[in-house]
Amino acid sequence: MSIELRHLRCFLAIAEESSVTGAAARLNLSQPSVSRSLAALERHLGTRLVDRSTHHLALTREGHAFREKAAAALTAFDEALDAGRLLRPPLRLGHAWSALGTYTTPLLRRWAQEHPDTPIELLRIDDRTAGLTQGRVDAAVLRGAVDTPGLATAPLFTEARVAAVTADGPLAERAALSLADLSAEPVVLNTVSGLTTLDLWPAASRPTRTLTVRNTDDWLTAIATGNAVGVSAAATAAMHPNPGVVYRPLTDAPATPVHLAWRPTAPHPAIPALITLIREVAGG
Structure with a gap:
């Protein structure tokens, strides 16, 4: 059986939700279908990606390593089919809620003035990494401790x-x-x-x-x-x-620490400029 993109999407959803049931709900698939996709992927790779022996589903060491590669593969595929990104690649910035708070609008306005060739797409995605581990965004605003493996982070500011x-x-x-x-x-x-x-x-x-x-x-x-x-x-x-x-x-x-997070294996080139500008706006 050949492995398709749907197998990778199922695995990443399982990793993010820590649950086959939650992954099925997110993908609008049946639970048996998601389980079969995971099993097929594990057979193809010849290793277990998910540890089912504990009360809470968790990734194995191999699963953590494969997660980053799967996310990068999906990102590359989606970007390859997006003709608009070939000439003017936007910076997709994810957040799960509240974005950058009161700094959001000032940041977006200054960014549009100072970086007109790299528009920001602000995307609200309801998961712990705001779509980052799914490959749906280039960077994400995350609050609290960031303990997801394979992510690079930069502190931005703190909030009450x-x-x-x-x-x-x-x-x-x-x-x-x-x-x-x-x-x-x-x-x-x-x-x-x-x-x-x-x-x-x-x-x-x-x-x-x-x-x-x-x-x-x-x-x-x-x-x-x-x-x-x-x-x-x-x-x-x-x-x-x-x-x-x-x-x-x-x-x-x-207080709550606020970070910018991204995947270090294939970072968007505008991320350093984004960090600098957020800190300027927040500091001002």
């Missing part, structure tokens, strides 16, 4: 964290909130691309009720309807206003 609460609830009446103020409420967690986990709270005062969602839109809906409270970076308040949600400063939550 905010609490997000329903606009007509008692917590909205306060000027600022603490983590303890939220611990008695159900907390909504974006398990696909979100930054917040229960580890943000001290072990003795962690929330006991959670609600999980898979994207920022559902996160906002859960808060606006009064079903939960949330924690996010300050950029979310700027980029996702919602009449049913009020954002308040969190007085005791650590």
Whole structure:
């Protein structure tokens, strides 16, 4: 059996989701179909790419090594068929939510003025690397620790964290909130691309009720309807206003580091200039 691009796409989706079920949902395929594609790829390579012996699916050492090669192969294929990129290759910049916050518009305007031959395509992609490991973007704005193997990163700036609460609830009446103020409420967690986990709270005062969602839109809906409270970076308040949600400063939550990440094996030539300009805009 010959290996096709669909086998690589299935493998990368499994690697990103850490789940065959999640990969199937992302690709709009059946779970057995995704499993068969993975098995065919492993047979062709003569090695196991995924360790199924643990409770949570994980890549083997060979799987981590192949992941980078598969992403690069898909990127090269997609770019080869995109005639528009041959003469004027854009810089595809991914983000899972909130982009660069209040710096987004100033950055895009300055970039258009200073680098007119390399347009930026800003793409929101709901996964932990904002499409980077899938080969869908050239670089990505990532918040928090970046622990995905095979990525290069550069620190950009830090952001304060905010609490997000329903606009007509008692917590909205306060000027600022603490983590303890939220611990008695159900907390909504974006398990696909979100930054917040229960580890943000001290072990003795962690929330006991959670609600999980898979994207920022559902996160906002859960808060606006009064079903939960949330924690996010300050950029979310700027980029996702919602009449049913009020954002308040969190007085005791650590700041969030913001990074630019890219694949070092085939970097877009404009990445160094992008890092420099983001830091200038954020510093100004």
